[in-house]
Amino acid sequence: MTNQSPTEQSLETLQDIKRMMERSSRFISLSGLSGVSAGVCALIGAWIARGWLTPYVDSDGSAQGEYHEHPLLQRMIFLALGVLIAALASSTFFTWRKARRSKLPIWDHASKRLAANMAIPLAAGGFFVLGLLDHSGWSYVAPACLVFYGLALVNASKYTLTDIRYLGLLEIALGCVNMYFPHYGLRFWAAGFGALHIVYGLIMWWKYERS
Template identity: 45%
Template sequence: MTTYQEHLASLQEIRSLMQRSSRFTALSGLSGIVVGLLALVGVRLIQWFLNQRHTSYQDIYQKPLTQETGTFLATVILAVLVLALSSVLVLTWLKAQKARQSIWHHQGQRWFTTLCLPLAVGGVFCLVLLYHHLLFLLAPSMLIFYGLALIHSSKYTFSDIRYLGLGEIALGLLACFQIEYGLLAWAAGFGGLNILYGILLHYKYERNTSSL
């Protein structure tokens, strides 16, 4: 029995090493939870700001934005983005350090590149929407490009991430038709789905390392 367990442990270690060499496994499930919570805090701040001015999300795309409202929305979105990226990098680095891995090896670079390219294109597209005052398409576009980035990068990390991407795209497309629910879809996608994925990733890959 002892010999069997030793062989099993050796096979699991070999499998883990092979998968580490073929995909980026330092991505932390906790980072998904933190990103989701930050997104929900950002949505709550936006709702608070709009309520203070006795307005609603629908007014954002039905009426011209005031400079104060535009500045606040841009500040909140930028702050959430910076904090989210920072948390992902820090938590991923900590997980990699614990596993004695480098986050900037070959697969890590490929994952980062394939993730950032659709995000960069989506960012430029959102600027185009702002330029043409098509504000009602901002939230759906963010969800769609984020989903595309996740799917595009999933082949270099945990394959489960593509399902998160599909969920983000589905929410974005629905919000394109029901634009009055854009902020709700944004909260569900960047908040709820990220938290759910982070929890699943943590329990599937981080609590039980033998599943790697």
């Protein structure tokens, strides 16, 4: 039995209360490996898309003709949906595994608030992207995705680990820069959804899960 001073006992009690409050108000089971897996899925999707787009773009990334009206557009949409499903499935698995190991629920009040606050900017971004496609704004789809996704992360950071806020700010910044280089959208998309996710995931794993 360890002998603790009253001060040490009080500090330990305060830490326990703080952990309990965080568990009730924040979704802390988000796994760093979820970010890594989502990033890998995005990079694979970008690699496939690059192969499809090569015959339709010049060396500087500008389009050869009106390929946004080509059947390629439909293939790209299905590819994007496939990447999204794969990223969500792998991220959910790693988050579920972390929650089970920590003996925490994966679907509680905190996770519901997290999902709701992410859904609002994502839904708005989805309609915005559909509007761009309808008005032949293909070149601005990637920056719009990055900006709205970043806004979703910043909006949801109040209900999970605060580190996700920095990822959201980086996504927004990357999307804003991409607005001035629209012909390089796929590269920015791969950097934002691929590379940034992997780096963020590794940092989160090292910071919270390594032990």
